[in-house]
Amino acid sequence: MxxxxxxxxxxxxxxxxxxxxxxxxxxxxxxxxxxxxxxxxxxxxxxxxxxxxxxxxxxxxxxxxxxxxxxxxxxxxxxxxxxxxxxxxxxxxxxxxxxxxxxxxxxxxxxxxxxxxxxxxxxxxxxxxxxxxxxxxxxxxxxxxxxxxxxxxxxxxxxxxxxxxxxxxPEAHDKHIAYVSHLSHISSFMLGKTVIEKEKNERDIFDMAGSGFESTVRLAKSSPAMWAPIFEQNKKNVVETLEEYIQNLEEFKQMLLENDFEGIYNEMNNTNKIKEILNGIPLNKK
Amino acid sequence: MxxxxxxxxxxxxxxxxxxxxxxxxxxxxxxxxxxxxxxxxxxxxxxxxxxxxxxxxxxxxxxxxxxxxxxxxxxxxxxxxxxxxxxxxxxxxxxxxxxxxxxxxxxxxxxxxxxxxxxxxxxxxxxxxxxxxxxxxxxxxxxxxxxxxxxxxxxxxxxxxxxxxxxxxPEAHDKHIAYVSHLSHISSFMLGKTVIEKEKNERDIFDMAGSGFESTVRLAKSSPAMWAPIFEQNKKNVVETLEEYIQNLEEFKQMLLENDFEGIYNEMNNTNKIKEILNGIPLNKK
CATH class of the missing domain: 3.40.50.720 (NAD(P)-binding Rossmann-like Domain)
Structure with a gap:
């Protein structure tokens, strides 16, 4: 063949x-x-x-x-x-x-x-x-x-x-993949950006960042040439996921400002069920 | 001893x-x-x-x-x-x-x-x-x-x-750690929340999520009993990092809405330097 x-x-x-x-x-x-x-x-x-x-x-x-x-x-x-x-x-x-x-x-x-x-x-x-x-x-x-x-x-x-x-x-594919893949990339890129902007002295990041940060920001190493066109083609869905994500972050910030730490605990506790969901994902061998 | x-x-x-x-x-x-x-x-x-x-x-x-x-x-x-x-x-x-x-x-x-x-x-x-x-x-x-x-x-x-x-x-510690650790946890928890909320049928996440999503959302498995008090004690710094993160996400969304894909490319390209920064981080063996 x-x-x-x-x-x-x-x-x-x-x-x-x-x-x-x-x-x-x-x-x-x-x-x-x-x-x-x-x-x-x-x-x-x-x-x-x-x-x-x-x-x-x-x-x-x-x-x-x-x-x-x-x-x-x-x-x-x-x-x-x-x-x-x-x-x-x-x-x-x-x-x-x-x-x-x-x-x-x-x-x-x-x-x-x-x-x-x-x-x-x-x-x-x-x-x-x-x-x-x-x-x-x-x-x-x-x-x-x-x-x-x-x-x-x-x-x-x-x-x-x-x-x-x-x-x-194709419609369902583009809608769901925006949540489980495209949004993850944006959240990771913007996390990387936020930290880099703040930490002018990169040694400070280098010395204090642990494996948790490394994992969360991993996708920010991805190729812009590959990803910019994906965001362009899936713009409508990506904007929608991004709005929901920002809204959730805003609500979290609001709970912080209002000292609603019980609410914060509950949010995290509810989201912990991602454990069971992720248990089904075959991880990359690398 | x-x-x-x-x-x-x-x-x-x-x-x-x-x-x-x-x-x-x-x-x-x-x-x-x-x-x-x-x-x-x-x-x-x-x-x-x-x-x-x-x-x-x-x-x-x-x-x-x-x-x-x-x-x-x-x-x-x-x-x-x-x-x-x-x-x-x-x-x-x-x-x-x-x-x-x-x-x-x-x-x-x-x-x-x-x-x-x-x-x-x-x-x-x-x-x-x-x-x-x-x-x-x-x-x-x-x-x-x-x-x-x-x-x-x-x-x-x-x-x-x-x-x-x-x-x-202690002041410098709490300020820097908010960026490289506490913010990563919030971004990950809220990513998990956003996806779980949208995907009522968990099989859809399960089937479409890849190792990229798994990595970005890993910290959302963390213990709420440990993390709620950390956010409480470091509230001021955490709110500040969160505001900057939300601002960066908003700007990214704005570029999407304005079809500024060159700007999006440049943002990602600049953030790619996280590669070199992360190269210095000793990863968790597990």
Whole structure:
């Protein structure tokens, strides 16, 4: 099987590692807008061939792992270039715009809208991890619009990689993911900003910050090139979650100002049930 | 050496484990307001003797690891009960009130105000971890008010446990720690609250949440009994950090509403430098 990976960083590179293990007979072609990344992916043995769009006709499977703003412009071109028996799927963190965009594409049946919920705060080919997707959820949108045989080909890979599949419509995906992923990134970035602004002398942070701060602010290391377009495409939902979050913070502040420490205790106690919810989340191995 | 640990949970229990390794000849006496915890600590072999305040005269060292509201009422009594050659230190996350409270205590020289910055989101004797404090920062306040010989005894232990010592006045401690610890807890608790409120069907969170959300919301598992009093004692600083955090979130929302995605990119890009800052933080081994 000829597998093309377009965008060979953390997400695409981790796919490459699993595919090499699971389907050793497959040949992996890499395409990347960044020449240095493509070269690095080749050197790291993530890909077998440094390729480009002209070869896309050879593909049996194309994995598109690029920022969501570029997805919108590139996916139509990629679909134009592949043959009728090729499945193309993406890994974008927003699904509504791209599904709408491709709705009338003549090769819509070759596309599977996917969002494997996995990653780390790092990026680039060297960030790729074998087994990154094991036990993780992969959300598939509008599955009925993909040719059955091509669905099967992609799902077989996902299954062998150990992913759990969930089907959802693009609107529901974008709404829920705003809460459990996009909002976490904003809260983390703004926490990092607040502390950096205050602590002009970074040694003070360095010396006093513990593992709790590190955990809460981890996502603030994430790539702006990846995240700014996600916030743009999911603006409506993200603004809504952000308003609710700010409202909750305001209420907490109000309780502090009113010395309502019983109320604060109760808030925290109620939120503690996140423990049980999180117990079900398969954590990143890294 | 007779070591008394008052409050034998995550913090006290982890001290017990290290002390048993480093100073095997010492005898560890446990005191806890919760009988079940005391019994558990004994069964887990964290302590050698289940004890009470009446035995405090035997102590060479007393470690007080209890919520900060109880510290304020208990530390004066503990100091009253110990002999002149005993060092008493605490692990409270606020230092200003307790230092002020003890300033005129006749045994002030027996007290060392400490804050070892280490922990997890779990609590109780079973949460104790050997080596929890290794490589972690321990902030000592008003060191000059502790008898020199008693400073030495405590510092020798801290050193053998692998802690890095930083000296700071209580005001500076409480101000900085509000940014790098207390605010992280509020941002995490309110993130958990926002998501739980929205997602009435918890399966939706469970299925879509990834390791990023888990990391950002981890501190929302923390003990309300420990944290409500910390927010109370450090109210002024915490409100200030919270206001700055809310302000930053508001500005981010405003940029979203104004479609200023270049501004959003720049904000995130600037905050990325948290990477270099965090590289210096020794992470929790757990």
């Amino acid at each position: 000829n597998v093309f990976i377009i965008g060979i960083g953390l997400i695409g590179g981790s796919f490459a590692k699993d595919i090499k293990r699971i389907m050793p007979e497959s040949k992996i072609y890499g395409i990347d807008a960044n020449d240095a990344h493509l070269e690095e992916a080749f050197t790291l043995n993530l890909i077998d061939v440094k390729s480009n769009y002209e070869d896309l006709g050879l593909a049996d499977m194309v994995i598109v792992s690029i920022p969501v703003d570029v997805l919108v412009t590139e996916l139509p071109k990629i679909l134009d270039a592949v043959n009728d028996d090729c499945v193309v799927f993406d890994g974008g963190s927003t699904k509504q715009l791209i599904c709408k965009q491709l709705d009338n594409h003549p090769k819509r049946r070759n596309y599977l809208a996917a969002h494997p919920i996995a990653g780390t705060e790092f990026s680039g080919p060297s960030a790729a991890i074998e087994g990154l997707y094991e036990g993780k959820t992969n959300i598939i949108c509008e599955v009925e619009k993909t040719a059955f045989k091509l669905q099967e080909r992609a799902l077989e890979l996902f299954q062998k990689m150990g992913m759990r599949i969930r089907y959802m419509n | 007779n070591v008394f640990i008052i409050g034998i949970g995550l913090i006290g229990g982890s001290f017990a484990k290290d002390i048993k390794r480093i100073m095997p000849e010492s005898k560890i006496y446990g005191i806890d307001a919760n009988d079940a915890h005391l019994e558990e600590a004994f069964t887990l072999n964290l302590i050698d003797v289940k004890s009470n305040y009446e035995d405090l005269g035997l102590a060479d060292m007393v470690i007080v690891s209890i919520p900060v509201d109880v510290l304020v009422t208990e530390l004066p009594k503990i100091l009253d009960a110990v002999n002149d050659d005993c060092v008493v230190f605490d692990g409270g996350s606020t230092k200003q009130l307790i230092c002020k409270q003890l300033d005129n205590h006749p045994k002030r020289r027996n007290y060392l105000a400490a804050h070892p910055i280490a922990g997890t989101e779990f609590s109780g004797p079973s949460a104790a971890i050997e080596g929890l404090y290794e490589g972690k920062t321990n902030i000592i306040c008003e060191v000059e008010k502790t008898a020199f010989k008693l400073q030495e005894r405590a510092l020798e232990l801290f050193q053998k446990m692998g802690m890095r010592i930083r000296y700071m006045n």
